[in-house]
Amino acid sequence: GAGVSQTPSNKVTEKGKYVELRCDPISGHTALYWYRQSLGQGPEFLIYFQGTGAADDSGLPNDRFFAVRPEGSVSTLKIQRTERGDSAVYLCASSLRQGTAGANVLTFGAGSRLTVL
Amino acid sequence: KQEVTQIPAALSVPEGENLVLNCSFTDSAIYNLQWFRQDPGKGLTSLLLIQSSQREQTSGRLNASLDKSSGRSTLYIAASQPGDSATYLCAVRSLGGSEKLVFGKGTKLTVNP
Numbered sequence: 297g298a299g300v301s302q303t304p305s306n307k308v309t310e311k312g313k314y315v316e317l318r319c320d321p322i323s324g325h326t327a328l329y330w331y332r333q334s335l336g337q338g339p340e341f342l343i344y345f346q347g348t349g350a351a352d353d354s355g356l357p358n359d360r361f362f363a364v365r366p367e368g369s370v371s372t373l374k375i376q377r378t379e380r381g382d383s384a385v386y387l388c389a390s391s392l393r394q395g396t397a398g399a400n401v402l403t404f405g406a407g408s409r410l411t412v413l
Numbered sequence: 414k415q416e417v418t419q420i421p422a423a424l425s426v427p428e429g430e431n432l433v434l435n436c437s438f439t440d441s442a443i444y445n446l447q448w449f450r451q452d453p454g455k456g457l458t459s460l461l462l463i464q465s466s467q468r469e470q471t472s473g474r475l476n477a478s479l480d481k482s483s484g485r486s487t488l489y490i491a492a493s494q495p496g497d498s499a500t501y502l503c504a505v506r507s508l509g510g511s512e513k514l515v516f517g518k519g520t521k522l523t524v525n526p
Contacts, residue, residue: 300456327512338417338502338516339457352511387456400445400506402514404456 298322300405302388308411309378317373317408321390328371329402330363331387339387345371378412385409415440415507419517426493427525434488434520436503441481447514448477448488449502457502461488465508493524 301320309315321328327346331339341355348368356362360378365371375382386409389402416439426432436446445464449457461470461477463486469478476489490497500521504514 329513331514331516336518338504338518339514341513341515344512352513354511355513389457400447400462401459402447402457403459404449406454406456 300388300390300403302386302405302408304408305406306409306411308413310413311378311380313378313412315375315378315410317375317386317410319371319373319388319390319405321369321371321388322403323369325390325392325403326368327391328365329389329391330371330373331389332384333387333407334384342373342386375410378410380412383410383412415443415505415515417503417505417515417517419501419503419520421520422518423521423523425523425525428493428495430493430524431489431491432493432522434490434501434503434522436486436488436517438484438486438505438515440507441484442508443481444506444508446477446479446486446506447504448475448486449504451500451502451519460501490522493522495524495526497524498522 303318329344330342333339343353343363345365360376363373385407387407389404418437420435447462448460463470463479474491479486500519502519504516
């Protein structure tokens with residue numbers, strides 16, 4: 297696609313519920329990133345995929361958070377037993393394979409705003 | 414642990430003014446530094462990327478400098494316009510293999526017509 301697409305754009309859920317957030321990266325981008333941005337803060341790294349595998353998941357805050365990218369394209373961020381503190385904008389970004397021109401330039405989606413009541 | 418600080422947190426200037434946004438980072442072992450722009454309700458747009466071996470990058474009215482040894486970068490915006498109003502974020506990628514970016518909290522810029 298022309299850009300990074302994230303769905304839903306807004307999600308309101310109740311504490312304790314399960315949530316899935318989807319990211320559709322730019323076609324041909326092998327690297328995919330998830331960040332979380334709380335109000336008044338900069339984005340905080342969660343996880344990075346190169347192809348299908350998670351190359352770095354050190355930013356996932358706890359085992360309630362999990363992300364997959366089974367075919368090396370679309371990724372889903374899954375949050376179990378949501379808590380009010382999970383409320384934030386979840387940003388996805390993609391970039392070209394390392395070693396290619398522009399590989400370090402990330403293209404971000406508009407984000408999914410999650411509100412946990 | 415890398416930490417990124419941006420000063421000021423907010424800045425309001427009249428149209429036409431030249432301005433400088435500041436970014437500092439605690440660990441000088443960086444791979445690159447990027448400046449992003451974020452408009453309300455939207456994702457981030459990459460403005461400039463400076464590799465660790467570079468001193469500056471320019472794009473139109475924007476110029477970003479990097480002083481790795483002192484842990485500082487500046488974003489210079491010439492002849493500011495109301496359309497430049499946005500939050501500007503600085504992000505650092507450290508050496509060591511991980512491709513994660515560490516962001517500052519941003520500077521919210523308002524350019525008044």
